[in-house]
Amino acid sequence: MRLIDPLARAIRRYWRVKRVDLALTLTGAIIVAWIIAMAALAPVVAPYDPYVSVDDVLLPPSREHLMGTDNLGRDVFSRILYGSRTVMAVVLASTMLSMGVGTLVGLVSGYFGGLVDRVLSLVMDSIYAFPGLILAIAVAAMLGPGVSNTVVSISIVYIPTYFRMIRGQVLSVKSQLYVEAATALGAPHKVIMLKYILPNVIPVLPVVFSMNVADAVLTEAGLSFLGLGVPAPTPDWGFDLRNGQRNLLAGYWWGSTFPGFMIVLLAVGFSLLGEGLNELISPERR
Amino acid sequence: MPPLLDVRGLRVYYMLGDEAVKAVDGVSLKVEKGEVLGLVGESGSGKSTLGLAIVRLVPHPGRILEGSVLFKGRDLLKLPEQELSKVRGGEIGMVFQDPLTSLDPLMRVGEQLVETIMAHSQLTKEEAKEKAVKYLELVGISAERFYDYPHQFSGGMRQRAMIAMAISTSPSLLIADEPTTALDVIVQSQIMELFQSLREKLGLSVILITHDISVAMEVADKIAVMYAGHLVECAPSETLYDSPLHPYTQGLLKAVPNIELKDMKLVYIPGTPPDLANPPPGCRFHPRCPRAMDVCRREEPPEVEVGETTVKCHLYR
Amino acid sequence: MVSLRVYILTRVLLTIPMVFILLSLVFFVMRILPGDPVIAIVGMKASPEHIERLRHELGLDKPLWRQYIDYIAMIMRGDLGRSMIWGKRPVSTEIWDRFPATLELTICAFTVSVLIGLVTGVFASTKPGTKADVGLRLFSIVAYSLFIPLLGMLLQFTLGVKLKLLPVAGRKSPLVQIDRITGLYLLDSLLTLNLVGFVDALRYLLLPSITLGVVLSGVYTRLVRSSMLEVLREDFIRALRARGIPEGQILLRHALKNAFIPVLTMMGLQFSLLLAGAILTETTFSWPGMGTFLLERIEYRDYTTVQGTIVFYALLVAMVSLIVDIIYAYIDPRIRY
């Protein structure tokens, strides 16, 4: 009750003032939740094994195969379901990794400043300014395909996003009077960082995170699309899109359209969530 | 002769969903020609909102619900947008609190002045520029600063530039919203002096909005005191100083530090100003009022005229 | 207060560490991990002696630090070296061959995205909270999430194959000739007064630049909208209104110019997004640019070419952000470096 009540109150307040943003957030949340549920329930829901051929090749959508079969006779619907696991796993793992590393380094770098901060900022800015997908491609190609390699290459791209965001926040929070007050109280650095700075920096994370996940979904799909992501035959939307694209012009549209649609849907879901949250979190103007 | 400005029963609310911040709630006010009216009140009492409502510039969730603003006999609230924008800046000049953020940072100060002049006259660019320089000099800025950007000006100079812009179109009324709050005392007194001299030279009427009653006392002919969206008392400065009628005004005058007084005793008003979204019923000051009566809790007090003073209090019914 | 010249110099100097960092990253990662250009190119049939000899020729048998120093020294001389595979063409030639295609594509896509972004963003910001505004916000979110290959394919399929309106792949039709001056076909055909070539090149450019442009326009729509809203809430806008300046003038002369500053900053960063998006676009539309080239060469571990390309990309990004900063300094008088 203690939790639900303020939540309900918050929702009611937002409903009054920021109806649209709330609607966006909820839509995004529903899409994301739905795909997460898909990923979680894939083994239960999927009618077929996504790895083996279960019927003739390139069958159009029908009652047996809701989204048809692909060029190896595998059930596209089942692959879409299992594909959500791959995307979610890769994307969440890589953004969590970026978030963890970026936040930690950004916090320390921003708080202590000095030469280390300068060098770190320079390195991070360089990576940040560089085209993300190109960097991911370079790293992924060199590391070779594979789930963990994909995770690493994607996360490298996004570490600077968190670093910069957190560092910037830390710098602004650091100059706040309450941090100065804490210093004057004689609080050690660790306490100041953990009790005074971190809690005031963290609220920006969900927004950055969901925006960033949306981006990572597209990067992951891009890598897979270029054949640099998770290796076959693991079901993966980007890869399946590429795979299905071969047969698209011959009229077998279902092999690529469904995975492509799912990529866009997921990215839209996370973007909506991020955009909505961003507006909700930003202070109401008076 | 009718007053220059006659505000009647003005009500301005900020609509936050189904909640309304009753920032200005039934305010009536008169400004005579050539008069300086000091509009004072604590932070959040609705002074700025009132000032903006006069020229229909209340920002987004704000809405003017009822009332009329008669300026030279015309109701500004009913004027079409086109004509209104002639009045704004033309016949009514405005000066705002923060002189840095009130100038377009990307445009030279002189150009902004020229732009204003040209918006309200048929002058050519050259003529407008000539006039602009004249007004800059009038407020004490030398012509060579014409091509400076706002950030190159000090706070006081920016405020002078804002004033030059406001008077460059020869308005008959100037609304100055906290024109000196962001400035140091010495600069503040310079600006106030500028107001005085302009008023003498140009025969301006001025509404001076300020939270500092001392400033108002120094320059205003008449002072209107606002509290929580209500105009609680309005009287000539000296009358107000000598015999404040409303308990809030009385408290306020005692709470203001005075560098001249030897008596070292300050008195404060207990409690805090109300939340304007849910103001107390009846008189809005009653929870803090030492002389509150039962009726104060129930009924909104009427405006009563006591001599030259108008007061909104049950005590004087 | 440092002068603008000093500022530009500072910025130029600052790009050095950036390029250096990226270069070192790529250099070491590429060499530490398996994969060897010599094997990739002659791999199937060459004898070990032959391979060793080639490795020696390419300097790949030297210790890593030595190779690194040599390479850096070479870069310092402004030389990107030669490719390690096939014709061993100079990397700068390879880049020079492909870059104009990418540049042409990015410029057009950029124009498309900025145009869409400005128009929709300004429109939305003047009507906050209305249906149109919400619609445009949705557009900006969805547009950015449109997966470039998917959008590209859909456009190819509908406009190209079904309706036969526009060509779907390549830079120009085989029968049209455009003399190379800059390598930007649109420009070259104009310079040589070749109208047929111009129209042809434009037709080929349309689908890829629309694809890339639409996807990126979402970012601008959102950005223009929010920074316009931000500016419109500022005190000086209210002050302008209070001075009776006409609304249109306020919007275009004051608000838009001020709102443009964050948009401009973003454009610098967006440029790298544009380059990244260009890779997928090039792949989808068979566009013979840098992106497809890089992908090909990574596969063959063509060290020098990949390094050179990355250096080039880094320089490009740095240069664009420098240009943006200079424009920025010109627009915004508060910037006094």
Place this chain on the structure above:
Amino acid sequence: MELLRVENLVKYFPLEKSFLERLLTRSRRYVRAVDGVSFSIERGEVFTLAGETGCGKTTTGRLILRLIDPTSGRIVFDGEDITDLRGEELRRIRRKMQPVFQDPYASLNPRMKVGEAVKHPLEIHGIAYGSEAKQIAMEFLEKVGLTPAEKFYSLYPRDLSGGQRQRVAIARAIVTKPMFIVADEAVSMIDVSLKASILELLMQLKREMGLTYLFITHELAVAKYISTRIAVMYLGKIVELGPAHRVFESPLHPYTKALMAAVPVPNPRRRKEKVKLKGEVPTAPVDIPPGCRFHPRCPYATEECRREEPQLAEAEPEHLVACHKAMEL
């Protein structure tokens, strides 16, 4: 008895932003925020630092609190030179001196409950923990007038009004029982009707706990109500220093005079003759004029003032002024 003495305190902030810029530009330039300030504070007094924006008041306060390191000079607190203290030793000193800042909105951690904010110093200094600390915290909440303490203990700062927040800040400052408080514009942002209540609280605590205050303000009228002594700063230097009643009644420095005269008085009949000053305090004191730093604005400036910097000297007992012409005026 002397509690604090600062000697020739100087703080310069470098102007350049990046190290590359520093490489490229020859002369290093500084904001000379505090430029040789000396004074001492007796136990139990309220020493006020006054002056216009940017004259270095806050910087002086922060230097004394050792929140920033001085460029040069010496700070002696409670008989101990604390100028170069670090780490544990510095933390030991911090227990004895505490700040109260101007902005009650910014000086409290928005994500920390009021109670915790007050309790935290106790834990940092190992004075008390857990329920004992909570007990003490509640006691202090009541002491600053936040009753019932139970209720306030678990509120967040955003749930409080400005005056209440400032009370929390004060409670946090005094909970370790310090002997010295630096109150930097402690009442500047409080509504007029409530200002007096906070001032009264400060004075009451001073009496009860035997506190000494360094009171920093730009509002001279407020200073007048509480100060025992006052120092007026201009561009990083003290131009006048003396017992409050002397300085207010008969200021000696032209700047002090102008400042006093410019303060508005809530009396419509007292429209005073003002000392006319040109210009304003530069926002960042970088190019400090030679000679007397006030001379460009001074109506009485002479050739001497342009050349030679006047020193702070006793003009009458206890009353110091830095002006070549203090005696003549």
Place this chain on the structure above:
Amino acid sequence: YQARKAPAEKEVIVIGTTDRVTDLDPASAYDFFTWEVLSNIAEGFFKYEPMTLELKPALAESYEVQEGGKVWVLKLRKGLKFRDGTELTAEVVKWSIERVARIEGDPAWFVLDFVDKVEVVDKYTVKIVLQQPVAFFKAVLAVPTYFPISPKSYPADEISPDNTAGGIGPYYIERFVRDVELVLKANPNYYGEKPRTKTIIIKFYKDATALRLALEGGEIDVAWRTLNPSDIKDLAKNPDFTVVEGQGAYIRYIVLNGNIEPFNNKLVRQALAAALDRKKITEGVFLGTVSPLYSLVPAGMWSHIDAFKEKYGEGPNYELAKKLLAQAGYSETNKLKVELWYTPAHYGTTEADVAAAIKESWEKTGMIEVEIKSAEWSTYLELTRKKGLPITLYGWYPDYIDPDNFLYPFLHTDSNRWLGKPYSDPEMDKLLEEAQVAPDKATRTRLYEQVQRKLAEDAPIIPFLQGKLYVVCKKNVKGIVIDPYMLLRYWLIYKE
């Protein structure tokens, strides 16, 4: 303004491809498509008669083999001129061949491995002395590496990657924009039959989809390598296009590394060979656009026998596979665990599916568990060579048209290092060496049949498909010839 006049439709044929030109230099080019281009802009001493595998004289009027196959004397046609006016002489031939050796480009082994020296006998006679007799040297001499080029147009000891000079051939290059287009014009001075079409334009595409779209969009007349299988099937149904199909000499195979457990066990290798479902790949992945292959020597090449089919049946032979696995000690509970590697881009986008199909067919035995891994091409090669990957997928285009080129590089101890030396057998080596020098075709055929049977028995390499070549062109395009030589002859193509 001036409109550049485009050549009339009929005189132009536009060919689209997803291949690329590497180096337009015989000393360095070593890939399918560049060889194709070279074969159209230059010629060697012999060239293959279309549709047969007969080599007929080209730049050489006649030749003579001396000293039991060790010395080849070539008589050049007289009066042939390069584009730059240089005459084709024995000196030029010697210079060209020695240039290849000197530059040591990738295909230099065609010279270095065989030739001892080149001598000028007279102005139009060249003598090539081999290190030892080679039975198939005539085929070697036909590869583009031996195409004479003009010393005036090519640098003597440096690769000239963008050189458009070419040699003496039916076409010359008018314009080459790398990765964009290549424009060929009929060579007016060509000695032989005039090309049917004056202008050939090659357009380069990034992938099969773009290629097909370009064909359907009418931008190209001919879509050459390589369309997607499904597109070929689909276009065949379209009345606007003709699909020309031809047997290719391109093969794909699985390499089982005998140095690595458990592939040192012949039973395991045999079981994998038996369990392979070739149909799943050829019909499933490639939709019948390739055919199953049961030997390393492709069907259509002399000496080819279906060795694997003879031994294991058409496959998949799960019964046999299970039996063999059981013998090797595996069961349903103690499964054979193997790692299968593929490279995602080099063999086209279908590769992942090929791996998936192989995995599926092996796992159907119920006694095998396959883990699929992949690596970028260069990594893949290096890992194969150095570390020795357990199971890899490779493909082979012949260098010269002779069974030797399909067997020796894989099975001979000295030459399969590039596959990580998966197999070494003295008996096999002996057979291969004998066949290389055996003078008559009958003996060689017998020897190669033996080799193929032994290959099926030992199963270190399991061939699974042979490529077919497809050209899809507009209905009015005629004269497309695809034979085991595989390279397209542009000069035969024309529009009606």
